[in-house]
Amino acid sequence: MRMAYGGTDVLHGIDLDIRRGEIFALLGPNGAGKTTTVEILEGFRQRSAGEVAVLGTDPARGDDAWRARIGLVLQSWRDHRRWQVAELLRHFALYYPAPRDPAELLALVGLTEQAGQQVDRLSGGQRRRLDVALAIVGRPELLFLDEPTTGFDPEARRDFHDLVERLARDEGVTILLTTHDLAEAERLADRIAVLVNGRIRAGGTPAELALRAAAQAEVRWTAADGTARRERTADPSQLVWELHRDTGGPVADLEVRRPTLEDTYLHMVHRDGGDGPGAGIESGGGGAGVESGPGIAGEGEGESTGGGSGGAGASDGERQA
């Protein structure tokens, strides 16, 4: 799909295929187009061109029944400042045919102690937990989480990650997460797409992305004269072998650091600037599968893609759309 604001293109032909039950993270620097993408998928924004299917439906034509299958973290409940936490949850539960039990939900997001508290007395992190509770009260099949852990302390972040994993693994909820926290993406996501300047620059599992970087491993050690040394190499075992040979014994303080997702990401974002397909790191191929068939967890996604030519072929035309 494409998106232009006024005459300016901000999405230049995004092609995403998100499979049912997976946690998919959309990464990218400020202004890359993540929120625009997510809002189009949520049905809140009209795309300029292209085809989109979310749970088998074009979000531009999604009705209430479709909307009830989707969980969003909205800010609008903040108008209900004087409501008590449990009361607000019970109120929202009324809108859904088979809601979660509000008390169980409070326990799930760690807000049991705050059940009787007024919403405007919650801390920032507690409000965010309430956001999430409200987003999942209707048992959505697909959950959009836009920078969900901003402002969380480390413990709340860990609890939240456990919750997201439980929703995906135990209940089969499909989750689209946008985040600036690379460790969060690495921890949670089955697959990641990196959006830079309105284009998908790379896609794959966290491990695939980390490895696909041009970034090399870094070897650190302390030389015989006591100086700290570091060297980047594509073949760390060869370097370590040579060091061991030259030292004639154990290499002091030896450390081999593999490229991380963060290394890859920063490399990719900094390399950006060109618009051609050769710019940045290409996605697709090798089963990475981000640039495969269209849609999110649409009907028939069971036999979905796995990347490579099968799915990609189906969407090639669309990528031009």
Ligand SMILES: Nc1ncnc2c1ncn2[C@@H]1O[C@H](COP(=O)(O)OP(=O)(O)OP(=O)(O)O)[C@@H](O)[C@H]1O
């Ligand atoms: N309503 C709008 N009208 C015009 N331009 C817009 C509008 N909304 C967003 N943009 C522009 O579209 C581009 C993508 O914005 P978007 O909010 O999707 O980025 P993002 O990746 O979500 O960024 P962030 O990480 O900062 O949240 C930016 O250049 C932004 O200035």
